Amino acid sequence: MPVSTAKHTPHTREVLGACPHDCPDTCALITTVDQQTGKAIRVQGNPDHPQTAGALCTKVAKYLDRTYHDERLLYPLRRTGAKGSGQFERVSWEEALEDIAARLGAIAKRDPQAILPYSYAGTMGLVQGESMASRFFNRLGASQLARTICSIAGGEGLIHSIGQKVGMLVEHFADSHLILIWGSNSITSNLHFWRYVQEAKRAGAKLVCIDPRRTETAEKCHVHLAIQPGTDAALAFGLMNEIVANGWADEDYIEKYTVGWAKLKERIRQWPADKAAQTCGIDADSIRALARDLGTTRDAGIRLNYGMQRVRGGGNAVRAIAALPAVTGAWRSHAGGLLMSNAGRFPIQRDALQRPELLAGATPRTINMVTIGDDLLKPASPLFGPAIEALVVYNSNPVAVAPESQKVVSGFSREDLFTVVIEQFQTDTADYADYVLPATTQLEHWDIHGSYGHTDVLLNRPAIAPLGEARSNASIFRDLAGRMGFTDSCFADSDEALCRQAFAEPVDFEQLERHGYQTLPMPSAPFAEGGFPTPSGKFEFFSQRLQDAGLDPLPDHVPNYEPAGADKRYPLAFISPPARRFLNSTFVNVRSLRDVEGEPLLEMHPQDAQSRSIGDGEWVLVYNDRGEYRCKVALNNRARPGVVNGLGIWWRKFASDGRNVNELTSQRLTDLGQGPVFYDCAVQVRSDP
Ligand code: SF4
Numbered sequence: 053m054p055v056s057t058a059k060h061t062p063h064t065r066e067v068l069g070a071c072p073h074d075c076p077d078t079c080a081l082i083t084t085v086d087q088q089t090g091k092a093i094r095v096q097g098n099p100d101h102p103q104t105a106g107a108l109c110t111k112v113a114k115y116l117d118r119t120y121h122d123e124r125l126l127y128p129l130r131r132t133g134a135k136g137s138g139q140f141e142r143v144s145w146e147e148a149l150e151d152i153a154a155r156l157g158a159i160a161k162r163d164p165q166a167i168l169p170y171s172y173a174g175t176m177g178l179v180q181g182e183s184m185a186s187r188f189f190n191r192l193g194a195s196q197l198a199r200t201i202c203s204i205a206g207g208e209g210l211i212h213s214i215g216q217k218v219g220m221l222v223e224h225f226a227d228s229h230l231i232l233i234w235g236s237n238s239i240t241s242n243l244h245f246w247r248y249v250q251e252a253k254r255a256g257a258k259l260v261c262i263d264p265r266r267t268e269t270a271e272k273c274h275v276h277l278a279i280q281p282g283t284d285a286a287l288a289f290g291l292m293n294e295i296v297a298n299g300w301a302d303e304d305y306i307e308k309y310t311v312g313w314a315k316l317k318e319r320i321r322q323w324p325a326d327k328a329a330q331t332c333g334i335d336a337d338s339i340r341a342l343a344r345d346l347g348t349t350r351d352a353g354i355r356l357n358y359g360m361q362r363v364r365g366g367g368n369a370v371r372a373i374a375a376l377p378a379v380t381g382a383w384r385s386h387a388g389g390l391l392m393s394n395a396g397r398f399p400i401q402r403d404a405l406q407r408p409e410l411l412a413g414a415t416p417r418t419i420n421m422v423t424i425g426d427d428l429l430k431p432a433s434p435l436f437g438p439a440i441e442a443l444v445v446y447n448s449n450p451v452a453v454a455p456e457s458q459k460v461v462s463g464f465s466r467e468d469l470f471t472v473v474i475e476q477f478q479t480d481t482a483d484y485a486d487y488v489l490p491a492t493t494q495l496e497h498w499d500i501h502g503s504y505g506h507t508d509v510l511l512n513r514p515a516i517a518p519l520g521e522a523r524s525n526a527s528i529f530r531d532l533a534g535r536m537g538f539t540d541s542c543f544a545d546s547d548e549a550l551c552r553q554a555f556a557e558p559v560d561f562e563q564l565e566r567h568g569y570q571t572l573p574m575p576s577a578p579f580a581e582g583g584f585p586t587p588s589g590k591f592e593f594f595s596q597r598l599q600d601a602g603l604d605p606l607p608d609h610v611p612n613y614e615p616a617g618a619d620k621r622y623p624l625a626f627i628s629p630p631a632r633r634f635l636n637s638t639f640v641n642v643r644s645l646r647d648v649e650g651e652p653l654l655e656m657h658p659q660d661a662q663s664r665s666i667g668d669g670e671w672v673l674v675y676n677d678r679g680e681y682r683c684k685v686a687l688n689n690r691a692r693p694g695v696v697n698g699l700g701i702w703w704r705k706f707a708s709d710g711r712n713v714n715e716l717t718s719q720r721l722t723d724l725g726q727g728p729v730f731y732d733c734a735v736q737v738r739s740d741p
Contacts, residue, residue, distance in 0.1 A: 058568075063087055067515035068098065068568030071112050072180075072494040073635050074173035074202070076222075076357075076393075076505025077244040079104040079112065080569050083495055083515035092116060092495050092516050101569050102223070103506045109243050111639050118476075118493065118642050119519070125475055125482075125490040126520025135465045138483040138705075145521060145531070148487050153535035155470050156192070159441045164193035165416045166441040170424065172201055174447030174638065175525075177499030177512065178405060179550040180492075181447060184526040184533075184543070186406035191538050193411065195440070196418040201453070203504075204725030206361035206392055209370025212595040212724070213607075215585030216396035220353055220389040221574055222506050226251040227387035228353040230345050232260045234373060235284065235360030237267035240632045242505060245355060258349075260342060262287065263359075264627060265655070265697050266690045277342070278692040279332040281625050281731050282363035282612035288372035289609060290328025290339045291346060292320045292379055300347025302381025309582030310378050312594020312606065319606055331609065333694070346380055351387035358392075359629060363732040365610025367724025371595075372607040378591040383579040391505075396585075397572060398502035398509065399556040407542055421448075422728040423719045425456045428463025446474040446491070446525050451481040452637040452703050455717035455728055458679050474528055477641050480704045490522040497524035498547040500554045500564070507572045509555060511564035526550060603724075610723050614734035616694045622676045622734035624660065624696050628713040631699040640703045652683040652707050655690045655697040656737065666739050673740040674698060676733070679715030682708060682740055696737060 058066040069081040080101035084094040095115040099106030108115075128148035133139025159166050169189045175181055189196075210217050225231055226248040238246045246269070253259060259273035262284070270276040279287055295301055296317065306313050325343070329336035346352050354376065361370055374390055382388030417437050419427050432439045443464075454460045464471065464484035473485035482488045496519065499512040518524075523531070526547045533543040545553070552561055563570050579591070586592045599605035616625035630636060631653070633645040640646060654674055656666065666672060668687040673680055674696070683698070691697050698713040720729050 058082065064093070067513050069494060069512040069515060070499065070501045070510035070568070071108070072175040072177050072499065072501070072512070073112065073638060074176055075635065076242050076503065077103065078176065078501055078503035078505065078508070078510060079108055079244070080510055081108075085515050090516060092119065095495070098568060101508070103244055103508060105244070105247065107244070111633060111635060111645060114642060114644055115495070117644055118639070119495050121477070121642065123477060123641065124519055124522075125477060125488060126522060127490060128521070129488040131486050135467065135484045136461070138478065140488060148489065149531055149535050152472055152487055153532060156442055157536060159470070160192055163438045165195045166438040167192060167194040168419055168440050168443050169194060169197050170421060170443055170445045170450055171197070171447040172199055172421065174449070175494070175499065177494070177501055178400065178554045179499045179547055180497060180525040183405040183550045184529040184545070185446060187410055187542055188529040188533050188538070190407060190410035191533065191540065192536070193414045193416055195416050198418050198420040198726065200725060200727045201421050203358045203361070203393070204727040205366035205722035206356070206358050206370045208724035209361065209367040210374060210392055212598055213371045213374040213592055217393040217504070218396045218578065218585070219391035219394060221386070221394075221576070222391060223248055224386045224576070225249060225353050225355065228252050228257055228351045229387070230258050230260070230349040230352040232262060232352070232354040233269055233273065234262045234354055234356045236355055236357030237263070237265070237269045237629065238355065239268045239272070241630065242355070242357065245505065258345060260345070264625075264692060264695050265629060266692070268632070275338070275342070277332075277334050277338055279334055280616055281627050281695060282365060282615065283332040283609070284360045284369040285365055285372040285607060285609040286323065286328045286331040287339065288369070288376060289320055289323035290325045290332070291343045291376060293323045293328070294325055294340055294343030295347040295379055296320055298343070298347060300343070301379050305381035305384065306379065309579070309584070310591040310593055311588050312592060316375065316593040316606055319608065333692070346376065351385045352377070352380065352382045353388055354390040356390060356392040359731065361722070362728055362730040364613045364720065364723060364729055366722045366727060366729075368604070368607045368610045372609070375593055375607060378593070384577065385580070386577040389579065393504040394507050395502065395504040397507050397574065399559060400502060401553060401556050404553045405550065410540065420721070420726055421450070422455065422721060422726070424450055424454050425459030425463060425719055428466065428469065429459060440469065442470040444472045444474070445481055449479045449481045449637045451484060452479065452712060453701055453714065455714055455730060456678055456719050457704070457711065457714045459719070474525055479637070483705070489528055490520060491528070492518045492522045492524045496522065498551050500551040507574050508569045509559050509564065509572065510569045511551065612732040613718070613720050613729060614732055616734065619734055622736045623694075624735050624737060625694060626674070626696050626698060626716060626733045626735040627731040628698045628700040628717070630701065634701065637701045637703060640701070640706060646706065652681070652702045652712065653699050654683050654685045654737065655699070656685050656687055657689065657691045657693045658687045659693045660691070660696070661685065661687045664738060666737070671740045672737050674716065674735050674737050676716050676735045678718060679711070681711040681713065681715045685737070696735065
């Protein structure tokens with residue numbers, strides 16, 4: 053049973069909260085507030101929350117720098133200069149809301165589908181994410197947004213194999229004897245998982261990292277397989293080929309708890325280790341050695357993360373990797389199996405939060421957020437519907453993070469596009485707004501959180517009053533609903549009431565109020581005896597649902613759209629993992645963190661630099677047909693030959709040439725889920741002194 057940690061003294065009080073950022077760790081926070089001034093004076097990890105264990109990452113340890121940043125947006129702003137110029141004047145909430153409601157109302161009268169919300173995981177909170185905002189857009193009948201920009205391909209891969217986004221409990225990795233860290237720089241983006249890995253390592257576990265980049269995590273593992281981007285499925289097939297050939301498959305587990313084995317085996321036969329090694333750009337012996345470890349080690353756990361699925365075949369790759377523990381029977385142990393996400397474990401009441409019934413039978417079109425660059429430039433047509441006339445952006449910074457920046461910027465620059473941006477800071481996207489509305493930070497509002505890394509629910513209470521005239525996202529949409537004349541009673545729900553509506557049993561709100569978190573009851577080894585949440589109740593090597601949808605029912609290696617070396621003009625593969633102190637584009641404006649990162653950096657292997665006469669620390673131009681950006685180069689073995697790593701995601705305005713990595717990325721889509729292919733990108737690099 054958790055204990056309550058919040059303490060009060062005559063001078064200070066402590067408030068329990070949750071980290072809102074897009075990170076699997078979802079840490080429990082304690083904010084200490086000075087009673088006299090009402091100011092937060094300390095943010096720390098809750099030591100009583102087992103997953104947080106009192107520790108925060110370097111980014112959120114500096115949360116006060118972010119909350120009290122001297123560039124926080126504190127008042128509504130109206131544009132006075134050209135779009136993108138960043139010129140605004142202060143206006144009252146009254147003026148801003150009145151005008152926004154009038155303009156959205158006029159567009160909605162013609163066709164509400166011409167209005168598009170654009171949001172993602174700027175906060176992972178269920179209330180300041182998609183609650184009142186969804187109610188507002190549903191009531192309006194606006195276009196729906198397919199929120200695909202991060203994890204959809206992998207999520208679909210899991211759903212069509214395991215049945216849901218579920219897997220091992222993260223704490224059980226501490227008992228694993230072999231841990232594969234696949235596509236994850238855990239030290240920087242899953243720190244609290246890394247703590248369990250350290251425990252396992254001390255007890256003798258072997259650690260293997262699979263990642264094109266030699267990350268901080270790869271350096272600390274016993275083995276690093278630096279495969280070519282987008283070849284993960286080939287590696288999984290090479291491993292399964294060796295496992296089958298050597299009799300290491302758990303035929304009993306396969307027989308009882310899986311479907312489609314005979315068909316998958318035929319495909320596995322096509323992938324001897326030598327062929328897989330050639331495709332992946334590694335040596336075959338390393339595949340044979342890893343197959344032996346996987347096939348013969350009890351308690352082998354795979355921590356799969358989302359970087360690897362941002363390529364054309366991302367969904368299939370996740371299906372192929374997810375097949376491994378079903379083939380070896382690793383699921384029999386609590387310390388074996390796979391974890392990509394446990395988001396499917398949470399009893400979230402989305403309909404109660406979002407109220408789809410407000411659509412009142414309307415079926416607006418859906419726009420994919422990945423293709424916002426193209427879609428903002430599309431005229432009205434019978435196929436597309438009305439041109440997008442208004443955008444309301446919250447919890448996202450698409451001008452910096454959406455692919456193919458040139459088109460995104462052209463779209464946002466349209467003078468006839470009415471854009472409202474709800475933000476804490478003047479981001480690249482806010483520069484293109486007609487109105488910027490100041491949003492509260494996590495210390496200033498209510499919210500409630502699940503997690504995709506662990507299985508605890510966390511409540512976030514406001515610790516301090518909103519700064520300036522900032523309002524929570526939910527308040528802003530509540531106010532806008534009022535201005536639009538929406539009288540449905542659900543628009544009167546307070547932020548706290550929304551928190552109470554977010555989860556069904558067994559989540560106990562009183563426990564959350566007392567302790568800040570609640571651990572959901574979970575089976576220790578969820579699939580030791582099958583029971584997969586698929587239509588067949590078994591692990592699905594073969595998916596009837598995919599076959600019915602006209603897709604390949606078995607996993608396969610789907611080559612990248614832009615494999616390294618295929619186009620002589622752009623011979624290098626380009627990936628854009630986050631810089632260590634940034635979380636996508638969040639935190640880039642926190643000076644203390646940006647100063648440590650220095651400037652946008654391209655990592656390149658010395659061998660690739662030599663043939664281009666590029667010296668360490670020089671300025672280079674990275675380019676392809678879609679665009680170019682200029683940055684400094686670091687020559688080191690973090691990049692494997694043939695692959696360059698452009699660390700992201702810098703705000704464009706902080707780069708010397710006002711551009712970032714997404715100048716180069718494409719708007720093509722993944723095999724499953726129509727997600728982005730940020731790491732499926734070919735470029736060339738040249739010196740640019
Ligand atoms: S580790 Fe993740 S959840 Fe924890 S404080 Fe950092 S960003 Fe937030």
